[in-house]
Amino acid sequence: MLSKNKSKFIISLQKKKVRDEYQLYVIEGDKIVREYVSAGMPIKSLIAKPEFINSFSKDVTITFETEPVSYEELKQISSLKTPHNALAVVCMPEQKINQKKLLKEKCVVLDCIQDPGNLGTIIRAAAWFGIKNIVCSEDCVDIYNSKVIQASMGAIIHVNVLYSNLEEFLKAASEKEVPVYGTLLEAESIYDTELLDNAIILLGNESKGISDNLIPYIDHRIMIPRFTGNKPGIDSLNVGMAASVIFSEFAQRSV
Amino acid sequence: MLSKNKSKFIISLQKKKVRDEYQLYVIEGDKIVREYVSAGMPIKSLIAKPEFINSFSKDVTITFETEPVSYEELKQISSLKTPHNALAVVCMPEQKINQKKLLKEKCVVLDCIQDPGNLGTIIRAAAWFGIKNIVCSEDCVDIYNSKVIQASMGAIIHVNVLYSNLEEFLKAASEKEVPVYGTLLEAESIYDTELLDNAIILLGNESKGISDNLIPYIDHRIMIPRFTGNKPGIDSLNVGMAASVIFSEFAQRSV
Numbered sequence: 001m002l003s004k005n006k007s008k009f010i011i012s013l014q015k016k017k018v019r020d021e022y023q024l025y026v027i028e029g030d031k032i033v034r035e036y037v038s039a040g041m042p043i044k045s046l047i048a049k050p051e052f053i054n055s056f057s058k059d060v061t062i063t064f065e066t067e068p069v070s071y072e073e074l075k076q077i078s079s080l081k082t083p084h085n086a087l088a089v090v091c092m093p094e095q096k097i098n099q100k101k102l103l104k105e106k107c108v109v110l111d112c113i114q115d116p117g118n119l120g121t122i123i124r125a126a127a128w129f130g131i132k133n134i135v136c137s138e139d140c141v142d143i144y145n146s147k148v149i150q151a152s153m154g155a156i157i158h159v160n161v162l163y164s165n166l167e168e169f170l171k172a173a174s175e176k177e178v179p180v181y182g183t184l185l186e187a188e189s190i191y192d193t194e195l196l197d198n199a200i201i202l203l204g205n206e207s208k209g210i211s212d213n214l215i216p217y218i219d220h221r222i223m224i225p226r227f228t229g230n231k232p233g234i235d236s237l238n239v240g241m242a243a244s245v246i247f248s249e250f251a252q253r254s255v
Numbered sequence: 256m257l258s259k260n261k262s263k264f265i266i267s268l269q270k271k272k273v274r275d276e277y278q279l280y281v282i283e284g285d286k287i288v289r290e291y292v293s294a295g296m297p298i299k300s301l302i303a304k305p306e307f308i309n310s311f312s313k314d315v316t317i318t319f320e321t322e323p324v325s326y327e328e329l330k331q332i333s334s335l336k337t338p339h340n341a342l343a344v345v346c347m348p349e350q351k352i353n354q355k356k357l358l359k360e361k362c363v364v365l366d367c368i369q370d371p372g373n374l375g376t377i378i379r380a381a382a383w384f385g386i387k388n389i390v391c392s393e394d395c396v397d398i399y400n401s402k403v404i405q406a407s408m409g410a411i412i413h414v415n416v417l418y419s420n421l422e423e424f425l426k427a428a429s430e431k432e433v434p435v436y437g438t439l440l441e442a443e444s445i446y447d448t449e450l451l452d453n454a455i456i457l458l459g460n461e462s463k464g465i466s467d468n469l470i471p472y473i474d475h476r477i478m479i480p481r482f483t484g485n486k487p488g489i490d491s492l493n494v495g496m497a498a499s500v501i502f503s504e505f506a507q508r509s510v
Contacts, residue, residue, distance in 0.1 A: 039487070117372075125496055127489045130482030155489045191507045227385030227506040232294070234382045234410045241380055241499040244492070248500045251482040252446045 002047065002073050010047070010077045010089065016142045023092045025144035028078060032154040033086040037062075039157050041090060047077070048086035064088075079146040092144065095162065099169065102162070103176045106198050106250065107133040111166055111214060112205040113140045113239065120151020121240030122203070127155035129247035131201075134159055137166045170217035173200055180219045182210055183242060187221035190246060195254040201246060206239055222246070257302065257328050265302070265332045265344060271397045278347045280399035283333060287409040288341040292317075294412050296345060302332070303341035319343075334401040347399065350417065354424065357417070358431045361453050361505065362388040366421055366469060367460040368395045368494065375406020376495030377458070382410035384502035386456075389414055392421045425472035428455055435474045437465055438497060442476035445501060450509040456501060461494055477501070 012018045013026050024044060027033060030052065036043060037056065043064040046053065050068040074083045108126055113119045119141050126134060141148060143161050173180060181195070182202040202218065204210035210218070224245055226233050237245075267273045268281050279299060282288060285307065291298060292311065298319040301308065305323040329338045363381055368374045374396050381389055396403060398416050428435060436450070437457040457473065459465035465473070479500050481488050492500075 121496060124489060128481055128492050153489060158488055226383055233413055234379060234408060237383050244496040244499045245503045
């Protein structure tokens with residue numbers, strides 16, 4: 001039986017301010033929770049149906065508190081309309097990356113990504129295509145937002161995410177001569193562009209694109225051409241889809 | 256002022272049964288509605304704020320009924336939590352494709368795609384990468400579902416979608432020697448596979464993949480490799496992201 005205070009606290013973690021204060025966030029869903037447990041992530045408490053809690057094999061070390069609850073109790077604390085069988089409160093990792101190290105590896109830089117589904121998709125694509133580092137502008141949606149976690153399918157385990165002032169970060173990159181690729185409308189087709197390894201891939205806001213103050217830092221302007229010949233077509237690809245294509249190109253072709 | 260009956264009817268179009276009966280569907284959002292109007296799509300009625308209705312330039316021929324409404328009225332008939340300024344009721348196109356023609360052009364075949372967001376994303380990616388034909392299994396989500404329309408950003412204007420029995424369709428394709436590419440876990444990397452033009456690209460259900468009875472029709476088993484070396488990583492790419500990468504490969508490389 002979940003205490004009232006605990007329920008209240010878990011619900012309050014839907015707010016960024018509370019998450020930041022306690023350095024905790026919530027994950028939901030059987031698959032994600034199972035992945036976190038297997039990966040030994042710093043879970044604080046697991047709130048789940050008794051069957052779920054009892055389903056872990058003896059090999060898995062449970063170092064966190066477990067709280068068996070009913071479906072109705074889960075429903076009360078869930079951010080989802082239809083909750084799954086398990087929810088966990090997880091400690092945020094300490095900041096694992098520093099700028100210096102970042103500039104030696106491939107890195108995705110996100111300028112004001114606002115839609116949680118898009119941020120989650122980008123994180124998932126980055127994890128798939130072997131990109132470990134993501135730098136978000138301070139006005140990007142919070143990675144610990146429950147919708148980001150859902151869309152990333154737990155992929156935030158596999159990437160480092162840093163919120164930072166992008167102009168300063170890109171300035172530092174330019175001083176170190178790290179090549180910066182940015183998506184712009186007037187640009188070269190990514191298929192014809194030489195892609196360098198350990199580069200920065202800069203993606204812009206869903207409707208406004210890359211901010212004016214960041215454009216001067218782009219060394220290689222890239223775009224994904226539309227294959228509709230002379231016929232009219234849709235305006236744009238969604239930023240998550242564009243990211244998938246761009247990361248795929250870098251993964252297979254960068255030198 | 257929208258009549259009660261009309262409001263009721265528009266809300267009832269959220270149900271597939273009603274859409275099918277009247278051969279009508281609803282689109283929402285300023286951008287999509289504007290695109291439909293510009294493209295001369297068969298709109299039956301436009302229900303929007305007066306400013307929106309008056310915003311069309313003189314060059315645009317308005318052949319449909321227009322109904323100025325207040326935000327509160329829009330809210331009552333909208334499927335969205337926060338409605339936009341415009342909503343339109345649109346006639347479904349007559350079935351424009353036949354199987355014979357289909358087998359002469361590149362075609363995406365979708366086996367039981369259940370998530371409306373995924374289907375919308377796939378339609379958008381297809382439109383971007385010049386794929387005009389999509390065949391859906393009868394258990395795919397309905398393309399006129401409001402969430403599919405939102406996620407496709409109106410891209411269904413640019414593609415033909417046919418719901419069909421996939422086994423029969425793939426059998427006919429195999430008789431005509433149309434190459435079929437299917438995504439499977441045990442498969443060759445798409446980057447190393449020769450991609451033939453005018454092929455069929457078969458994508459499977461979000462969790463179960465391609466149905467067992469369709470697998471024998473696959474000539475080329477493809478997959479998108481994960482670039483994480485020996486380190487553990489995420490399980491899978493989302494089907495919309497995978498579609499974007501696969502369509503991109505076909506668009507640039509198929510011969």
